[in-house]
Amino acid sequence: MKTGIQTRKQAIEEGKQRDITETAKEAGLLVPVFITSTVWDSWITGDDAGSKTEEDEKRRLRSVLDKLLYFIRVHRLNNKSNLIYFPVPLSRAGKEENVQLMSHLGPLERADHRPCITIMTPEEYDLEKGS
Secondary structure (H helix, E strand, C coil): CCCCCCCHHHHHHCCCEEECHHHHHHHCCCCCEEEEHHHHHHHHCCCCCCCCCHHHHHHHHHHHHHHHHHHHHHHHHHCCCCEEEEEEEEEECCEEEEEEEEEEEEECCCCCCCEEEEEECHHHHHHHCCC
16 A cells, blocks of 8 residues: 655655755754755746856745744744744746745654654645645
C-alpha cells in the first residue's frame, strides 16, 4: 500500500523542496528551513522580466524570510498553531503582488522529531493533507 508520504531527503532529491537553512540562519531562524519548488520557481527565481541574478533571488528569499519572522513573532503572542499564513509582496513580470504563503512547523522526518519549518502555498498544504 502506497501512502504518498515521502521523506524530506526524497523531496529534496526529486526537486520538490529546497534547503534554505543557511539563508534562514542569516535572517535569524534557528531551525532548518525548507521551501517548496512551487514557491521557489514561481516567486524566488520566476521573474518573466529577466531579473534572475543570484542577488535578485537572495533579495526575494530574504523578503519571504523577513515576513515569516515578523508573522512568527505576532502569531506566537496569541496562537499556538504550527501553521502560519503570511502575505509577501513580490514582483513578477514587473507587477507587484501580495502572495499568500504559509509555513508549517513540524518534524524534520517521521523518525527525526527535531523541528523544522517548511514554506509553501496554502494549496500545497491542502494537497499534502489530502483535502
